[in-house]
Amino acid sequence: MEFVTEQMKLVTIVVSAMLLMCGCSILPQTSSDTIPPLRTYEDVVKGDSPHLLEVSDSIEGFNRGTNRFNYYFDEYLFLPVVRGYEFILPDYVEDRVSNAIDNISEFGNFTNNIYQLKLKAAGITLSRFVVNSTVGIAGLWDPAGTWGLKRQSEDFGKTLGHYGVGNGSYIVLPIMGPSNVRDTTGLIADTAAFSLAGPAAWVNNTGITTAFSGTSAVDKRHRIPLRYGQTGSPFEYELLRMMYTMKRDCDIAN
């Protein structure tokens, strides 16, 4: 657990630094002639607080700024690259790439299933890795899946949640999008494990690791159907925040 505390510390430092960098106010700019609306929060909203939409978000100003950055990054850089990738490669090849990347990332599923003492799931993950790496030719195909060995997705954020660590404040990560203190810690831990003790360390070749990271980022974006602005809602930020939080809660509970 010491490792976890260290990571928590790191995240706290990063988050406080972010806070200092950003003085964006989350309150509307008012003046002496500002009049309260006809329907106010206090009058209209009933029931126990906090509501589903009201997720802890102590750096909301920064998060909204990052969300805006991500919107533009997605539109002008990320998606054009993804579209190029989709244009060049046939769907069949794209799926092979996805499978191969999934196969390599079984490492994280394995370690986290072990951390959570889900030994059966860890066993399935190991079998999947062995079968798919050999019969499935370096993970390009997923014969294990067709034999009923389903992927057992876990990550360190879920491991922390499994042991009762709460969400912590919501965080919008640059490029990667919705997260929270717990899951960001998990992400850092998973990345560290992957590069220090996992596949990246086994290969030990910066060129290959960089190529893998790049391909995996494009592949990941290619697989996520979310497009900013798709909700058609002025409350997209709130909706994403709520859905992310609820989805992670459900995943941890299951």
Added chain:
Amino acid sequence: MELPKDFEVKLQKEIPTREFTLRVFPKRQIPKVFWYEDELVCTLAYQDHKAPLIFVIAGTGASHNTPQMQKLQNVLYQAGFHVISLTSPTHMDFVVNASIGLPGDPLDDARDLYRVMELAYEKVRGKIDVSEFALSGYSLGAFNAAFVAKLDEEKKLFNFRKVLLINPPVSLYDSVSALDQLLVENVPGGMEKIELWFRNVLAEFSTVTKELEHTELSGDFLYNTYKRLPPSEENLAALIGLAFRMNSANMIFAADVMNGGGYIVPKNAQLSATTSLTRYAMVSYNTSLIDYFNEYLFPYCQKRDPNLTSQTILKRMSLRYIEPYLKSTGKIGLIHNEDDIILIPGDIDYLQGVFGNRARIFPTGGHMGNMFHPDVVSFMIDFLTRKEK
């Protein structure tokens, strides 16, 4: 619910389309809180030869490129039309970019739509060869289309040869009440328990989706997973009601900001790109469209025209308001379903009486559930392309 794919009419895999944008009011300063709004986006599907151009108006809260709009565009393209797909005047994008006042008054909405159609045609006329014009829409879009057709009789810009209404409401107010009741009456334990219900529904979805690989958070998340659940009437009804409530909330908030605030947001306050909207979102989701009509739209209309009473405005929000026109014109056709949830008892008889043999009423199909059934599509195409002698 939608028709299973196998029963649907065959769609062409790819049709030539392009998106284009309109700056409807070049001098309008878009508030910073809508930093992602730029211009109003429309889609054009174009034939490479001379052909009739049809405008299609989306339903409540829908944009020009929802799956339904794309399918409708596809079907009409295959029938030989150039198609321009338009975002509903109740969608945030339209409210921010193209509405003059508050959305919801059919006469104002028709004027706003007409302006957009004029500009859209201006923009594409050099690229396509148009023989004549037609108009269509579904749900609220069909209701809008009826009023736009009436307006065109005065302005005579397009002289639509045919106008097809697909599942319109008769009275906007009645339909909106019916949709809101779906939510209010079907959430187990009442509206105070809505968050608990929503959490449970999502948890159920999550259990189902866990079996699927690569389930990522997405806009289609609820929709796709819902299809895998054993259907429960109450859940379905409440989800439809919730979707409607959420769409209305988007419109109400956008309309309030664009009109200076005072309803949901404070009057004379500036909202920026980083302003927290969470509390306004909570208030908006707790505001039904009926609340909006009664507390905001009606007083707004009365302020403009003190002679108006709530009764006269209500009358205006109904197809009955333009009944003589709908009865006398031969160009407007109608498709509807007897079991459409947005209708109230008596509406079907009324529509049958007004449209006579220009109406085609199907016994089942719900609210546009059969829109792409081959029988429905062939009626649509036949009506739109038939040449009267």
